Every structure is written in structure tokens, then in C-alpha cells.
Amino acid sequence: MFGCQCDGFKVRSWLTLVSGLIECLCFAGAVFGWASLVFVLKADGYFSELCVNSTSANGTHVTDCSRQDEQLSLVFTIASFMNNFLTLPNGFLFDRFGTTVTRLLGISLYTGGTLLIAFSNAAVSVLLFPALSFIAVGGILFLVTNMQVGNLFGTHRSTIITLYNGAFDSSSAIFLIIKLLFESGISLFASLLFLSCCSVIHLLRTFLLMPRTRIPYPLPQGYTYGLRCGQGQTYDLQDRESGNQGNIQGDAVTEVTPCKEDDSMLQSQRTDQTERSFKSCFLSWFFLWHLTWLSVMQLRHYLFIGTLNPMLTRLAAGDPSLVSTYTNAFAITQLCGVLCAPWNGLIMDRHKGKPRAGGMSEREADLKAAVLSLFLTALQCVLFSVCAATPLLPLQYLTFILQVLNRSFLYGGNAAFISMAFPPAHFGKLYGSVMALSALVSLLQYPFFALIKGPLEGDPLYVNVALTLLSLLAFIHPVYVYLHCRRQANQRAKSSAPTSS
Numbered sequence: 001m002f003g004c005q006c007d008g009f010k011v012r013s014w015l016t017l018v019s020g021l022i023e024c025l026c027f028a029g030a031v032f033g034w035a036s037l038v039f040v041l042k043a044d045g046y047f048s049e050l051c052v053n054s055t056s057a058n059g060t061h062v063t064d065c066s067r068q069d070e071q072l073s074l075v076f077t078i079a080s081f082m083n084n085f086l087t088l089p090n091g092f093l094f095d096r097f098g099t100t101v102t103r104l105l106g107i108s109l110y111t112g113g114t115l116l117i118a119f120s121n122a123a124v125s126v127l128l129f130p131a132l133s134f135i136a137v138g139g140i141l142f143l144v145t146n147m148q149v150g151n152l153f154g155t156h157r158s159t160i161i162t163l164y165n166g167a168f169d170s171s172s173a174i175f176l177i178i179k180l181l182f183e184s185g186i187s188l189f190a191s192l193l194f195l196s197c198c199s200v201i202h203l204l205r206t207f208l209l210m211p212r213t214r215i216p217y218p219l220p221q222g223y224t225y226g227l228r229c230g231q232g233q234t235y236d237l238q239d240r241e242s243g244n245q246g247n248i249q250g251d252a253v254t255e256v257t258p259c260k261e262d263d264s265m266l267q268s269q270r271t272d273q274t275e276r277s278f279k280s281c282f283l284s285w286f287f288l289w290h291l292t293w294l295s296v297m298q299l300r301h302y303l304f305i306g307t308l309n310p311m312l313t314r315l316a317a318g319d320p321s322l323v324s325t326y327t328n329a330f331a332i333t334q335l336c337g338v339l340c341a342p343w344n345g346l347i348m349d350r351h352k353g354k355p356r357a358g359g360m361s362e363r364e365a366d367l368k369a370a371v372l373s374l375f376l377t378a379l380q381c382v383l384f385s386v387c388a389a390t391p392l393l394p395l396q397y398l399t400f401i402l403q404v405l406n407r408s409f410l411y412g413g414n415a416a417f418i419s420m421a422f423p424p425a426h427f428g429k430l431y432g433s434v435m436a437l438s439a440l441v442s443l444l445q446y447p448f449f450a451l452i453k454g455p456l457e458g459d460p461l462y463v464n465v466a467l468t469l470l471s472l473l474a475f476i477h478p479v480y481v482y483l484h485c486r487r488q489a490n491q492r493a494k495s496s497a498p499t500s501s
Contacts, residue, residue: 009224012209012225013149013152013153015209016149016152016205016209016210017149017152017153017160019205019209020146020149020164020205020209021163021164021167023142023146023201023202023205024142024143024146024164024167024168024171025167025170025171025338026171026174026198027110027139027142027171027174027195027198027202028139028140028142028143028146028167028168028171029139029143029167029168029169029170029171029172030135030139030171030172030174030175030195031076031079031080031083031132031135031136031139031172032080032169032171032172033171033172033173033174033175033176034075034076034079034132034175036172036175036176036178036179036331037175037178037179038072039179040178040179040182040188041072041128041188042065042068042072043182044121044122044188045122046068046072046122046125046128047067047068047071047072047122047125048065048068048122050065050067050068050071051063051064051065051067051068052064052067071125072128075128075129075132076132078129078132078133079132079133079135079136080136081439081442081443082133082136082137083136083137083139083140084140084435084436084438084439084442085435085436085439085440086137086140086436087140087144087431087432087435087436088429088432088433088435088436089432090102090105090137090140090141090144090428090432091144091427091428091429091430091431091432091433092428092429092432093105093428094141094144094145094214094427094428095214095425095426095427095428095429098211098212098213098214099145099148099206099210099211099212099213099214100206100207100210100211100212100213102141102144102145102428103141103142103145103202103205103206103210104206105138105141106137106138106139106140106141106142106145106202107138107199107202107203107206108138109134109135109137109138109141110134110135110138110139110141110142110199110202111138111196111199112131112134112138113130113131113132113133113134113135113136113138114131114135114192114193114195114196115192115193115196116128116130116131116134117131117132117135117188117192118188118189118192118193118196119189139168139171142202143164143165143168144428144431144432145210146164147161147164147165147415147419148211148214148215148427149164149215150164150416150419151215151216151217151218151219151424152215152219154217154218154219155349156345156349157217157349157416157419157420158344158345158348158349158366158416158419158420159342159345159346159348159349160345161345161412161415161416161419162341162342162344162345162348162408162409162412162413162415162416163338163341163342163345163412164412165341165408165411165412165414165415166337166338166339166340166341166342166408166412167337167338167341168337168411169334169337169338169341169404169407169408169411170334170335170336170337170338172334172335173335174195176331178191178192210225211225212225214424216424217419217424218362276422276423276426278426278429278430281422281423281426281430282429282430282433285480286421286422286480286481286484287422287430287433287434289476289477289480289481290414290417290418290421290434290477291434291437291438292473292474292476292477293374293377293378293473293474293476293477294410294414294434294438295437295438295441295442296381296441296470296471296473296474297377297378297381297406297410297471297474298410298438298441298442299441299442299444299445299467299470300381300384300385300467300470300471301403301406301407301410302442302445303445303448303449303463303467304384304388304403307449307452307460308327308330310458311388311460312326312327312393312396314391314458314459315391315392315393315396316393322393326393326396326397329397329400330400333400333401333403333404334404336404337404337407337408340404340405340408340409341408341409341411341412343408343409344373344376344377344408344409344412344413344416345412345416347369347372347373347376348366348369348370348373348413348416348420349369350369363420363421364485364488366420366421367420367421367481367484367485368485370413370416370417370420370421370481371478371481371482371485372478373409373413373416373417374413374417374477374478374481375475375478376409377406377409377410377413377474378471378474378475378477378478380402380405380406380409381406381410381471381474382468382471382472383402384399384402384403384406385464385467385468385471386468387399387402388403388464389460389461389464389465389468391461414431414434415431418430418431418434448463448467451463
């Protein structure tokens with residue numbers, strides 16, 4: 001019986017991990033492949049009524065579709081903002097109602113978005129606004145509920161969290177695949193209808209391979225979830241957090257099972273959860289500097305992507321073939337996010353399985369290991385920003401590599417740090433808060449756009465230099481965490497030192 005339970009849990013854990021990785025890789029971040037979908041939408045005539053006939057400087061008649069491009073750009077701008085900003089209420093939803101309710105909402109939104117695009121046409125182009133926003137918000141809910149799977153693999157927790165974030169980045173290839181299928185004769189309706197039908201897979205994962213509430217960390221002794229050896233038995237995390245030890249919900253409540261929690265472990269976990277409220281976490285210096293760390297680097301990335309095409313056009317002296325070559329190179333490097341992200345996780349998990357210093361808590365050990373990751377991420381951003389600010393076209397290949405590497409480290413490290421620095425009961429709220437607040441900071445890209453197009457006459461050099469200097473603020477976060485860990489070590493040394501008689 002014990003062997004069945006142990007082997008069954010391992011198999012289920014790996015099925016949950018692999019299926020979640022496929023879900024993130026094939027669905028969650030599809031919205032960021034919008035540039036590929038735009039070609040299909042324009043070919044199908046979406047917002048084509050905004051194109052007007054005009055006369056060029058040499059007297060030839062041309063079709064001006066700039067207003068169509070602006071409208072399509074607005075669709076993505078709203079969706080990408082909703083993707084980050086609505087993570088805040090979704091985080092509260094996840095912490096309050098658990099995995100099942102959150103995933104059902106995500107599945108409903110994602111399916112609704114794909115169906116809206118599938119059944120839309122050029123006459124109702126306005127449906128793209130809610131459709132893409134639904135896909136964006138539904139996708140981020142897939143990611144948020146899947147990241148907790150890292151708790152099932154304690155020694156590789158951060159690696160798995162960063163791997164999921166990398167898969168989320170790489171899933172932008174889905175709209176690229178839809179574009180290639182469209183060029184091969186497969187309609188947009190058929191492709192989006194297929195994505196909608198895949199919601200059956202998401203539902204099966206929700207009820208068979210995911211917990212009803214949340215996966216605790218560290219795992220209590222004998223923890224299980226989902227169906228086990230023919231019995232539907234789950235661990236009630238909400239009851240544990242409210243103080244009811246060992247509450248196991250199952251079909252046969254009188255059966256004696258090994259799924260009982262270690263009292264001392266429960267006590268330490270419950271003490272950490274009750275002593276640290278969400279308000280104290282939100283107002284802590286850890287959260288403030290982490291928000292600064294994320295915000296300045298995210299702003300740098302958003303501005304780079306937003307000005308990429310005019311920058312390449314300027315450096316290539318208007319040569320369309322060169323611009324196309326470099327644009328394709330940038331798109332290909334974006335697909336490597338799933339390969340780059342786990343490196344950061346390995347850095348953060350490198351101490352797992354090794355003996356800790358006397359008196360050092362697991363949280364303190366995690367934070368100490370995170371210092372290098374936070375520092376390397378900030379350093380990558382500065383190097384990437386310097387390369388982007390250098391007006392040398394061949395150097396942009398290196399810029400693309402540094403950009404995707406830094407983006408993978410940034411978002412994977414963001415989620416991993418929140419999971420280790422704060423109580424698991426507040427993960428959804430804190431993750432949502434930092435994403436929402438950083439989304440507000442990212443709105444500063446619009447004044448920068450106006451500055452480049454206006455007074456700077458299209459030359460982004462001075463703005464790039466200013467953002468490079470701003471990126472240096474990201475180094476405050478790893479320095480603060482390092483000083484915190486050193487203070488903890490000094491206090492531990494003093495308390496363990498023998499007192500003279």
C-alpha cells in the first residue's frame with residue numbers, strides 16, 4: 001500500500017510537471033506572438049476600412065494604412081497591459097479560492113478569447129479588443145497556477161519555476177505557427193477553433209493533475225493531491241493554515257492513511273504564515289526593492305521592443321532586406337527563452353541538498369543563494385542596454401541574445417524570489433501586486449516614445465543612455481538581500497557564542 005502511494009505520487013508529480021510545461025509552452029504566452037498574427041489579420045482585412053488612398057511625394061497613388069496599424073497596435077497595447085495589471089486581482093483570487101477556481105476562470109477567458117477571434121471577421125474587427133485581452137489574462141492564469149508545481153520538487157523548486165516562465169516566453173511561437181499554417185491554406189478560423197478545443201485538456205489537468213487549493217511548501221509528510229490509488233483524496237491547505245492539523249478530505253474519512261502531517265513542521269509553517277501578514281510583506285523593503293528591480297528592467301525591455309523596427313531602419317539606412325533579416329533574427333532568439341530560463345533556476349537551487357550552517361533557516365539559505373541570480377540579472381540588463389544604445393548594426397545580434405537571456409532571468413527570477421522570500425499563502429497577491437505596479441511603471445514608455453519621435457527626431461541615443469543609467473538601480477536589490485543575509489549570520493553567530501562566566 002505504501003509503495004503504491006509513494007510510486008503513484010511520484011508518477012503524478014512528473015505528469016503534472018510535464019503537462020504543465022506543455023500547457024505553458026503551447027498556450028500561456030501566445031499573446032506575445034501578436035506580431036505574427038497581425039500579418040494574418042491584415043490579410044483577412046481587419047480594420048481595412050481605415051486604409052485611405054493618398055498621393056506620395058513623387059505623385060504616385062499609394063494606400064495609407066497607418067491608421068490600421070495604429071488600431072492593431074492599440075489592441076496589443078491594451079492586452080499586454082491587462083496581462084500584467086490584472087495579475088493583482090487574479091493573485092487575490094488564487095490565494096482566496098485556490099487552484100481549481102482560478103484555473104476554471106482562466107480556461108473560460110482563454111477559450112472565450114480564441115472563439116471570439118475564430119468567429120470574428122473584418123466586419124466586426126472590434127472583437128479583437130476583448131478577444132486578445134481574454135487570451136492574455138487567461139494565459140497568465142495558466143502560468144500562475146502552474147508555478148506552484150515547483151513545490152513538489154523541493155531541491156529543484158526555483159529551476160522549475162524559471163522553466164515555466166521560460167516556456168511562457170517561448171509560447172509566442174504559437175501565433176507564428178498559425179501564420180505559417182495560414183500561408184499554407186489553413187484558415188484562421190480552423191486554427192483558433194483547434195486552440196479552443198484544447199480547453200478539454202486544460203480541464204482534465206485541472207481536475208486530475210492539479211490540487212484543489214494550493215501546493216504547500218515545504219511539503220508536509222505524506223502530502224498527496226488528486227486521485228490516489230483509486231481514492232479521491234486531497235490535502236486541505238486552508239484548514240492547515242487556519243490551525244486544523246492533519247485534516248484530510250477523502251472518500252473514506254475513517255480510513256487510517258499515512259497522509260498525516262508532522263506536527264513540528266506544521267507548527268513552524270503555520271507560525272511563519274500567521275506572523276507575517278500580507279500588509280507587512282507588501283510594505284517591506286524586500287518588496288520595495290524587488291519592485292524597483294523588476295520595474296526598471298521591464299521598462300528597458302518594453303522600450304527596446306517598441307522602438308526596434310525604427311531603430312533597425314535607422315541603422316540599416318532604410319534597407320528593407322537588412323531590416324527583415326535582423327527582425328527575423330530577433331524573432332528566432334525569442335523562442336530560446338525556455339532554454340535560457342532554467343539556468344537561473346539552477347543558480348538559485350545550487351545550495352539545495354547541501355548542509356546548511358548551524359542555525360540557518362531554509363528561507364535564509366534560499367535568499368543567500370538568490371543574491372547571485374539577482375546580481376547577474378541586473379548585470380545582463382546593463383550589458384544589453386549598452387549594446388542596444390550603441391549605433392552599430394552587427395552588434396545588434398549580441399543585443400538580441402542578451403535581451404532574451406535577460407528577459408528569461410528577469411521573469412523567472414521574479415516569481416522564484418517571491419516564492420522564497422514571502423509566505424506561500426501570499427504568493428498570488430504579492431506576485432499580482434508586483435506585476436500590476438510594474439505595469440504602471442512601464443507606461444512611462446509612452447513619454448519616451450514621444451520624446452524620441454519629437455525633440456530627438458527619431459534618434460533614441462540619449463533615451464537609451466538615460467535608461468542604461470536607470471538600470472543601475474536594479475543593483476540595489478541584490479546588495480540589500482546580501483546585507484540582510486549577513487546581518488542574519490552575524491546575529492546567529494552572536495547568539496551561539498558562549499558567554500564568559
